[in-house]
Amino acid sequence: MYLLKEEMIAHDKTINIMKTDIDTESVLQIKNLNVHAGDHHILKNINLRIPKNKVIVLLGPSGCGKTTLLKCMNRLTDINKELEVSGHIYIENDDILNTSTNVPLIRQKMGLLGQRPYPLPMSIYKNVAYGIRLKGVRDKKMINYSVEKHLKEVGLWDEVKDRLHHSPGILSIGQQQRLCLARGLAVKPRIILADEPTSALDPISSKIIENLFRDLKLNYTIILVTHVLRQAVRLADNVVFMSNGEIIEQGSPQKLFKHPKSAKLKEYMVNGN
Amino acid sequence: MFSDISFTERRNMNKRKIIEEKLFRVLSAVATYSLIATLAFIIILIFIKGFHALSWDMVFKAPKGGYYYGGEGGVLNAIVGSLYISIGATLIATLIGVPAALFINVHLARYKRTQNTIRYIIDALWGVPSIVYGAFGFSLMLFLGMNASLLAGIITVALLITPIVVRTFDEVLCTIPKGLYEASMALGSTRSEISFKIIFKQGFPGFITALLLAFGRGIGDAASVLFTAGYTDLIPIHLDEPAATLPLAIFFQLSSPIPEVRERAYAAAVILTIIILIISLAARFLSKKYTKTNLK
Numbered sequence: 001m002y003l004l005k006e007e008m009i010a011h012d013k014t015i016n017i018m019k020t021d022i023d024t025e026s027v028l029q030i031k032n033l034n035v036h037a038g039d040h041h042i043l044k045n046i047n048l049r050i051p052k053n054k055v056i057v058l059l060g061p062s063g064c065g066k067t068t069l070l071k072c073m074n075r076l077t078d079i080n081k082e083l084e085v086s087g088h089i090y091i092e093n094d095d096i097l098n099t100s101t102n103v104p105l106i107r108q109k110m111g112l113l114g115q116r117p118y119p120l121p122m123s124i125y126k127n128v129a130y131g132i133r134l135k136g137v138r139d140k141k142m143i144n145y146s147v148e149k150h151l152k153e154v155g156l157w158d159e160v161k162d163r164l165h166h167s168p169g170i171l172s173i174g175q176q177q178r179l180c181l182a183r184g185l186a187v188k189p190r191i192i193l194a195d196e197p198t199s200a201l202d203p204i205s206s207k208i209i210e211n212l213f214r215d216l217k218l219n220y221t222i223i224l225v226t227h228v229l230r231q232a233v234r235l236a237d238n239v240v241f242m243s244n245g246e247i248i249e250q251g252s253p254q255k256l257f258k259h260p261k262s263a264k265l266k267e268y269m270v271n272g273n
Numbered sequence: 274m275f276s277d278i279s280f281t282e283r284r285n286m287n288k289r290k291i292i293e294e295k296l297f298r299v300l301s302a303v304a305t306y307s308l309i310a311t312l313a314f315i316i317i318l319i320f321i322k323g324f325h326a327l328s329w330d331m332v333f334k335a336p337k338g339g340y341y342y343g344g345e346g347g348v349l350n351a352i353v354g355s356l357y358i359s360i361g362a363t364l365i366a367t368l369i370g371v372p373a374a375l376f377i378n379v380h381l382a383r384y385k386r387t388q389n390t391i392r393y394i395i396d397a398l399w400g401v402p403s404i405v406y407g408a409f410g411f412s413l414m415l416f417l418g419m420n421a422s423l424l425a426g427i428i429t430v431a432l433l434i435t436p437i438v439v440r441t442f443d444e445v446l447c448t449i450p451k452g453l454y455e456a457s458m459a460l461g462s463t464r465s466e467i468s469f470k471i472i473f474k475q476g477f478p479g480f481i482t483a484l485l486l487a488f489g490r491g492i493g494d495a496a497s498v499l500f501t502a503g504y505t506d507l508i509p510i511h512l513d514e515p516a517a518t519l520p521l522a523i524f525f526q527l528s529s530p531i532p533e534v535r536e537r538a539y540a541a542a543v544i545l546t547i548i549i550l551i552i553s554l555a556a557r558f559l560s561k562k563y564t565k566t567n568l569k
Contacts, residue, residue, distance in 0.1 A: 076455055081383035104461040112459035118452045121475040121567040130470075131460050167565060180456065187460055 027052045027190055027221045028073065033087035035068055035077065035245075042068050044245045046087070050191070055213060055222045057232040057253075060242035061268060066225045069242070070193050073223070074110040075103055091190070108134070110191045111184025111220075116200040117176035119168035120183070124160050127168060127179055131186035150182040154212055174205025181212065185220075192216065194224045198231070210235055229269065233257060241265050316546060323539025331540055336506045341525060343533050346506075348541050353508050354516035356548070357423055359492035362430035363438075366487050369431075370438030371480065375468040377439075378446040382454070392443065399436040404496040406433045411500040424512040426502025433497050434487035441486055445479020446472060475567055481560040489549055495520035519545045 028050040035043040043065045050056050058066040068077065075096060077083045088095045096106045120127050128147045137143055147164075151157040156178045160171070168176055177197060184192065194213070198206035213222055213235055226232055232239050233253050240250040243264045249256060260266045278286075334347035381388045410429030419425050449472060457467045473480070495518070503515030504525075519541055526538035 074459055076458060079382055079455070079458070081385075104458075104463050107459055108461035110459070112456065114452055114456060116452065118450065118456040120453075120457065120471055121564070134461055134466075167567065169567075183460065193459075 025052065026050055027091070028223075029088075029090040030069075030073075031088040031090070033069075033072060033085070033089065035065070035072065035086075036084045037080075037082045042083070042245050043072070046247060048240065048247065048250075050221060050223060051238070052221055053217055053219070054237040055217050055224060055235050057236035057239045058223065058225045058242060059227075059229070059232050059239055059268075060248075062227070064242045065245040066242055067195055070195055070223065070225055072097075073191070073193060074107045074112060076107075076112075078103065108187045109189055110193050111181070111187060111189035113177070113181055113184060113192065113194040113197040115196045117173060117180045119171075119176050119179055123165045124168050124171070124179060125164040127183050128186050131183050134187060146186060150186045151179075153185055153216075154178040154182045155208065156182060172205070174201050174208060177201060177205065177209060178212070181209075185216075189220065191221045191223060194222060196225055196227065199227075206231075229257070241268070243268070319539050319542045319546065323536060323541070323543045326533070326536040326540035327543055328540075331537065332544060335508055340506070341529060341534060343531050348517075348519065348522050348537075348544065350506055350508050351517040351519045351522035351541065352544060352548070354423070354426075354502065355492050355519040355545070357509065357516060358426045358430055358498060358502060358518060359488055361423075361427035362434055362491045363484060363488045365427065365431035366435040366438045366491075367484065370435050370483070370487075371442060371473070373439045374442040374446055375472060377443055378449075379454070379464050379468045379472060392440070395436045395439050395443075399440060402496070403433055403494050404499075406430075407497040407500050410497065414501060420513065421501060421503030421515050422513045423502060423509045423516040426498045426516055426518070427512075429497045429501040430491045430494065433494060434491045437487045437490060438483045441483035442476065442480050445476045445482070449475050474564075477564050477567070478560045481556045485553055485556050488552055492549065493520055493545065495524055519548075 026049040030046050030048040030050075033043055033046040034041070046069060058069060060066050068083075071077045072085055073089060073096075077085050085097060087097065089097050091106070091109055094101060094106075099106070120130055122130065125147055128150055129143050132143050132146045137146070148157060148161075151160065156175060159175060160179075163170065168179055171179060177200075181192075181197075192213075198209050201209065210231065213224070216222060217237075224231075224235060236253045238250060239253050239256050241248045241256065241262075241264075248262045248264050249260065256265070257269065260269060328347075330345070331347035332352065333349055334345075335350045336346035336348070337344055340346040377388055377391055381391070406429055410425060410432065413428070414421070414425045453471065453475065454467065457471045462471070498518050498521065502518060504517050504521055505515045506517070507514070509516040523538045523541045523545070526534050526541065529535055529538075
């Protein structure tokens with residue numbers, strides 16, 4: 001399988017074009033991403049650039065592929081054998097779908113916050129320390145410092161500092177969600193992937209999480225999946241509207257919601273409100 | 274819709290629902306309490322019949338000459354043999370069964386068909402009668418040139434109880450939410466870290482249940498050890514020596530025409546029940562202690 005000289009040159013040119021096409025200002029780039037589950041085409045030729053330190057909201061009706069797109073970004077789609085993923089997702093110039101890099105290391109670049117919190121079966125302290133230990137930190141003082149720092153970062157430290165060795169079960173669902181966020185931040189991710197993180201929370205807890213996202217975007221890029229239009233308006237720097245596995249429209253919330261171009265977004269806005 | 278139904282019809286409907294509800298409750302309660310009553314009856318019967326023969330000598334002494342004809346001594350040989358065999362077999366079953374259950378749930382999570390085939394095979398193994406395991410163990414023993422011994426008994430009982438450990442633990446692991454796997458994976462944990470640091474910890478009460486079921490089956494089974502462990506009045510010291518077991522001790526004593534010896538059989542059954550009770554309580558205590566931080 002030797003390549004001819006012309007073919008090799010053409011091959012190198014293609015690679016160079018692909019490399020120069022990668023936007024260095026973007027923390028994550030998706031190119032020609034397609035996901036199939038048998039005959040069902042779940043994501044159709046997705047192309048997307050996620051800029052640094054912004055909140056990007058993936059908006060759309062149920063089943064439009066938002067969560068699948070999010071799971072592609074940290075390769076949680078690998079768990080499902082039925083899903084066939086093709087295309088490119090670049091993080092720091094590394095194509096995570098076609099890389100030899102260890103998948104757990106790729107996942108550590110992205111913290112995931114699910115629809116409902118899943119604290120690990122260990123104490124509040126160990127939940128946060130778990131992520132730190134995964135990064136290879138063994139020094140007890142360093143771990144203590146990091147646990148305190150990340151619990152403070154999510155505004156949970158004052159509420160749990162006297163109960164660090166208790167089960168997370170004693171916390172409210174909102175507090176558990178913030179604990180999961182602190183645990184995710186302890187792994188030092190570049191991006192926070194949030195899949196409807198406030199859907200199981202009461203309005204007060206939701207507001208706390210939203211405020212946290214506003215603060216966290218100074219240091220992290222946040223990709224948020226939501227159904228709630230108002231939440232998108234409140235939080236988003238950019239909104240990506242999806243329907244039926246495709247990106248229909250994207251832009252700033254002001255532009256997108258004031259002057260929607262597509263009929264699907266208009267219809268979604270009418271029903272969503 | 275309600276306007277189409279008369280007041281009397283509605284009242285009759287309500288009455289029927291109330292009767293149905295009461296009937297179902299009574300039937301369920303009868304089923305539950307009759308089960309508890311049966312268990313209580315068995316234990317009480319054993320205690321009543323065996324209490325007179327129960328003595329310190331019986332627990333702390335091995336049989337002396339003519340024990341099975343009413344002579345002096347006890348069943349220490351069978352107690353020790355049973356504990357050796359069931360603890361050894363449970364240990365082997367755990368070493369094989371726990372990684373197997375974790376492998377099915379974590380590593381084969383993507384391969385549903387393979388998962389189901391393996392579960393089907395293990396279920397079939399669970400259903401095989403213990404006498405078949407005994408016969409298999411006996412053939413294996415002859416093939417390897419071994420005599421009836423503690424080791425042969427341990428291996429045969431381990432074969433018998435490994436499917437119990439795997440499937441019981443596996444059933445508990447199935448109830449762990451997928452979100453916990455995803456959350457652990459998203460942190461960058463490897464599958465081994467997820468298996469042993471998170472999923473095993475979350476499924477620990479299920480592991481204890483699996484252990485108890487397996488130990489209970491192991492210590493109480495007579496057919497699998499009949500040909501493989503043999504029977505002796507001596508306490509085994511080495512793995513290649515034959516070992517007596519409590520179920521066989523009960524069987525031999527119960528077959529005796531001497532009433533006094535038959536009473537001792539019930540006393541041996543009391544000892545077996547107490548051993549299982551102690552192990553069960555200890556396991557529940559451990560389970561509670563080590564799952565304090567688990568989410569319920």
